[in-house]
Amino acid sequence: MKNVFWNLFGCLLLVGCTQVSSDLAVPGVSKKLAEHRKITVSDLKYDLKFVIPGHRNNPVEGEVGISFRLPQKEDVILDFREDAEKIREVKVNGVSSAYRFENEHLLIPAQETVAGENRLSIIFRAGDQSLNRNEDYLYTLLVPDRARTLFPCFDQPDLKARFTLSLEVPSGWEAVSNAPLKESMEKNGRMKIVFAETEPLSTYLFSFVTGNFQRESFAEEGRHISVYHRETELQKQKQLPEIARQVFAALKWMEAYTAIPYPFAKYDLVILPGFQFGGMEHTGATLYNDKRMFLPEHPTVNEELGRAELIAHETAHMWFGDYVTMKWFDDVWTKEVFANYFAARMVEPLFPAVNHKLSALKGFYPAAYSEDRTAGSNAIKQELGNLNNAGLIYGQIVYNKAPVVMQMLVERMGEERFREGIRNYLKSYAYSNADWGNLIQILDRYTPEDLTTWSRVWVNEKGMPEIAVKREKEQVWLMQKDPFGRDICWPQHVGILLVKGDSSRILDVNLNERMTKLSGVDDFDYILPGYAGKGYGYFRPDTASLKWCLGHIREFTDPLARMSAVMILNENRIQGQVQPADFLNALLTCLPFEENPLLYSSLLSYVVSTVRNSVVSEKDIRRTEEVLLGLSRKGEQGEQRLGAFRALLNIFRTPECTAEVYRIWEKQKPFEALLLSEADYRKMAYELAVRLPEKAREIIAVQENRITNPDRQREFQYIARAVNPEETVRDSLFRSLLKAENRRIEPWTCSVLRYLNHPLRQKQALKYIRPSLEILQEIQRTGDIFFPKNWVSSCLDGHRSIQAADSVRIFLEEHPDYPSLLKNKILQSADPLFRFANRQAN
Known part of the structure; x- marks a missing residue:
């Protein structure tokens, strides 16, 4: 009778209320839930308070007031990816709530809400996952869906809110957050710090940092x-x-x-x-x-450019990402593409002596190709059903292919019309949200071009075209092939170099069909598509043209043309059309004469990747070491010497070269004008410890004593464990990384994993591959956005064997339903290993 009464009473209460189906409260933040909340929740504000203890192992206590408006009484679903026990108290409009905790959500029943303004007050213990706590400082990092690991909230990018924050921290600590400091006061060895209200922000942009700074x-x-x-x-x-x-x-x-x-x-x-x-x-x-x-x-030119581009990238985000934010993380690329595209332009006046077209070609294309050429290639815009997979959207396609596509868009529209459209876009969606479709609709008003059709291929489809030269009798064709067999054509302009004897000619071909006839070129001896960085894809010249290109790299007087020639040769090396030894020989021949610092660094990176990813002879290794050592001693500039020496540290093998590196490290007396940093000496210590196991402990102890900065000393101590000469010690270290608390600092953890899987320890490290893959879903759940890919790459980059490739293939075969976004990260990371193993098997 009692149950009947209360059921009837509950039904009466629900008259005039809307109940949200419980299928919205699935783990994570589903797109369906986000779309529902976007319709119903408005005028959102958060008032947050955190008590930060002096010791990192003590819990952080928090309180949040959340105010918002609803069109009618209805269930409210908040996100909180922590244990239910961490919720201490929940009040709704001043009354204790009969909330439920289910699947990482707080469910507030409809009968407790009102049509109009509502106020929630929640006392909780903060989650540690995104607090990044150290002994005397901490910082939050909540992208893409980690705000819900810190405090209960509506964790989706299109529910922007105004935040106020107060912190209680140990006396003497600094604190910084999104908004200016409003007031601070000290009492009993503690500081209370209050910040002003923010502008409208997405939850992933809320942040605070506090500690000894x-x-x-x-x-x-x-x-x-x-x-x-x-x-x-x-x-x-x-x-x-x-x-x-x-x-x-x-x-x-x-x-x-x-x-x-x-x-x-x-x-x-x-x-x-x-x-x-x-x-x-x-x-x-x-x-x-x-x-x-x-x-x-x-610093090298690359290091200086890198810092300036990073600053410009994050600054561009203030407009593209923060001021106007994507609606959903499937469009995260719309903020990253503008950040990288504009960063490349912003640094131009800061470095007038740099060839910035060359810098863009070198910076964007090889990185994009590294993922786009693989079986794990993905579209720029990817499907995303739940924010708990949003971190897997990020990658080289988003950061580096997208700016290439953006440049194509600018060229189609014209610079001034593009700029007018961008200004309109920002004003239209100020402090709000937009998607790629919204942007294209605006840009379409400024050009007769059909941008919607054009972007469908470049933005919504994965992969890149194979563009090959085909000669048939007296006709020459440019053939475009889809590696995934979808019969797609990528519209673009492609530069083509035509060579006959000592004369040459350049064509700009508008490639709109799968077969494009090149008129009047059949009498040219050599045809090189993709010339001077014009065009995106795998360019496959005929055999004679490839051979000619290998022998004539130095004759390309334009650095842009020289860089593109090397890129074309490298892609054909990877695809098996150019022998690694031939490519390596061409690089080593060119290096001593290359004066452009950007190109010089690229040649060095291709030397390292060719040696590490290919079967090269002992003779080739010795020659590589000799050339790099020679450039380290007698390079024309200090930067050339430094670049050559750093490249050498990644590939040296012979006893003679090892002895020379050890001498430099031990005496701290490099060659004249070889200006080494502490980081270079740390790198030498790690590499020497692997090659000289009998001296490893001594090398590590000496190097540790040379480091004075406490943060860098802590980093060195953490990483140096991976070069221990005892295999049992390394095995124990690897097992420790399988526990989340032992991999908190992700860049350091990846360094450890790389040294555990060092190329000179491949056989001993084979046993690490399978467990590294088995824990990958846990790595995704507990780590930040780049960690899953970096974890897999750190494990696999040192392996080049059929056995290692089989370990990955067997894992994938045994998991046919493995999450596709995560599987792509494995396929991208394993691509060099698979190609190496296939060549060995054949």
């Missing part, structure tokens, strides 16, 4: 920024004014391009040791990796 402030033309860091070396601290100058320059450039003033209250940055990414674009508290920001005393 140094703070330096800079000003330019009335604008102020602060830099928080932990660096102790004076040489690195002296770089802070230049870092600030580049931030100011990037802000100024973006304001001029968009005609929109910086849309947030402040721009502060925090430089962190062991940070998982290069940077993260939190408004007012942008995070940066210390190795990318603090350069060696004598």
